[in-house]
Amino acid sequence: MTKKEMARAIADETGLTQAQAGAIIRRVFGGITEALLNGGRIELRNFGAFEIKERRPRRARNPRTGEEVDVPAKAVVTFKPGREVEERAGRLTKMPGPAAVSE
Numbered sequence: 001m002t003k004k005e006m007a008r009a010i011a012d013e014t015g016l017t018q019a020q021a022g023a024i025i026r027r028v029f030g031g032i033t034e035a036l037l038n039g040g041r042i043e044l045r046n047f048g049a050f051e052i053k054e055r056r057p058r059r060a061r062n063p064r065t066g067e068e069v070d071v072p073a074k075a076v077v078t079f080k081p082g083r084e085v086e087e088r089a090g091r092l093t094k095m096p097g098p099a100a101v102s103e
Contacts, residue, residue, distance in 0.1 A: 003029075036077060048081040 001009075007022040014021070035042040036052055043049040057073045081089070 044082070046082050046084045048079055048085055051078050051080070052076070053078050 003022065003025050004018075007018050007025055010016065010021040010025070011018045016024075032042055032050065036050055041049065041051045052075050055074050055076055058071050059068055060071045061068055
């Protein structure tokens with residue numbers, strides 16, 4: 001789902017315009033981003049927690065050339081789903097989205 005699709009769904013349910021719903025969505029995502037950058041963690045009850053963690057530097061291999069390369073340390077955003085999201089996802093009987101790729 002894109003932000004535009006989300007704004008359309010919220011507008012349909014609440015009576016807001018799509019522009020108003022889009023502005024709210026942008027503000028929420030902006031707030032999440034700012035909270036992560038300032039505090040390193042944001043927890044949304046019953047949904048999950050976003051956290052910034054540091055990855056240590058490591059040696060890796062370029063898959064095209066086989067050459068070993070140094071990968072520097074970097075900060076990454078991680079997400080740990082909340083209990084409710086985890087349980088509901090575990091009860092799915094088919095994967096959402098486009099049809100599964102057949103081999």
